[in-house]
Amino acid sequence: MSALTELLLRIGFLVLLWAFVFAVVYSLRADLFGVKVRRMPEPAAAAAPVAAGGTAVGAAATNAGAGRVGATAPIAPAAASAPASPAGGPATTDKVSRIVITSGPKAGIDLPLGNEPLTIGRSSESALVIRDDYTSSHHARLVLWGDQWMIQDLDSTNGTWHDGARVSAPVPVKVGAPIKVGATTFELRK
Numbered sequence: 001m002s003a004l005t006e007l008l009l010r011i012g013f014l015v016l017l018w019a020f021v022f023a024v025v026y027s028l029r030a031d032l033f034g035v036k037v038r039r040m041p042e043p044a045a046a047a048a049p050v051a052a053g054g055t056a057v058g059a060a061a062t063n064a065g066a067g068r069v070g071a072t073a074p075i076a077p078a079a080a081s082a083p084a085s086p087a088g089g090p091a092t093t094d095k096v097s098r099i100v101i102t103s104g105p106k107a108g109i110d111l112p113l114g115n116e117p118l119t120i121g122r123s124s125e126s127a128l129v130i131r132d133d134y135t136s137s138h139h140a141r142l143v144l145w146g147d148q149w150m151i152q153d154l155d156s157t158n159g160t161w162h163d164g165a166r167v168s169a170p171v172p173v174k175v176g177a178p179i180k181v182g183a184t185t186f187e188l189r190k
Contacts, residue, residue, distance in 0.1 A: 030137070031136075031137055088174050088176070088177070089174065090148055090172055090173075090175070091148070091172070091173040091175045091188045092147045092148055092149070093115075093147045093149075094147070095175050095190060096113065096149065096175055096189055096190055097113055097189075097190055098110055098111060098112050098113055098188070098189055098190070099111045099113055099118070099128075099187070099188055099189075100186060100188075100189050101184060101185070101186045102185050102186060102187055103183075103184065104130070104132065104182070104183045104184030105131065105132055105184065106130065106184065111128070113142075113149075115144055117142065117144070118142040118143075119138060119140075120135075120140045120141065120142070120181050121135060121136055121137050121138045121139040121140070121156075122135045122137050122139070123138055125138075126138065126139075130181060130184050132182045132183045132184065133182075133183075134158050134182035134183050135156075135158075135181055135182030135183070135184070136154070136155075136156040136157050136182075138156075139153075139154060139160065139181050139182065140152060140153050140156065140160040140167070140179075141154055142173070142188075143170070145170070148172050148173075149172070149173040149188060150170045150171060150172055150173060151170070151171055151173050151179055152167070152170040153166075153167045153168065160179070160180070160181055161179070161180040162177060162178075163177035163178065163179075164178075173188055175188060175189070176188070176189060
């Protein structure tokens with residue numbers, strides 16, 4: 001083997017080794033510090049929705065049960081007994097009021113939806129904490145855009161799936177359509 005070939009192989013090996021080191025450091029940084037969350041633009045029509053009583057409902061209004069959900073969330077029997085809303089229609093605030101986990105480590109949990117964005121991930125900072133090896137620290141986010149629920153992937157490693165399609169940009173959620181985050185599948189229902 002010539003000296004030039006040996007030198008090129010050594011340089012190639014070093015470049016490959018450093019690329020691997022940088023990939024590991026980037027992965028660790030993303031797991032420890034999370035990824036930057038992009039904000040969705042505010043729709044003009046949803047600036048101040050008016051409730052039935054004539055009072056404005058701001059973006060800060062939440063349901064009582066829309067807080068953080070840890071590993072000790074109760075399993076609601078209503079998840080199995082309540083019928084699902086018809087699948088396929090847009091998931092608006094008047095058509096859905098809860099999130100039901102249908103498979104995964106927390107299968108059977110039924111949570112009310114508020115008006116605040118719901119972050120889903122492995123981090124304890126997430127509103128819905130899912131602890132499995134396939135979920136990123138800050139994996140996805142359900143956000144209310146006007147009166148329509150949207151699912152947004154937060155640059156997760158394994159991706160977010162809605163109704164069998166990978167989510168690359170914020171996507172309108174359909175009532176009863178499966179949303180897959182890591183090893184967990186959930187749906188929005190009435």
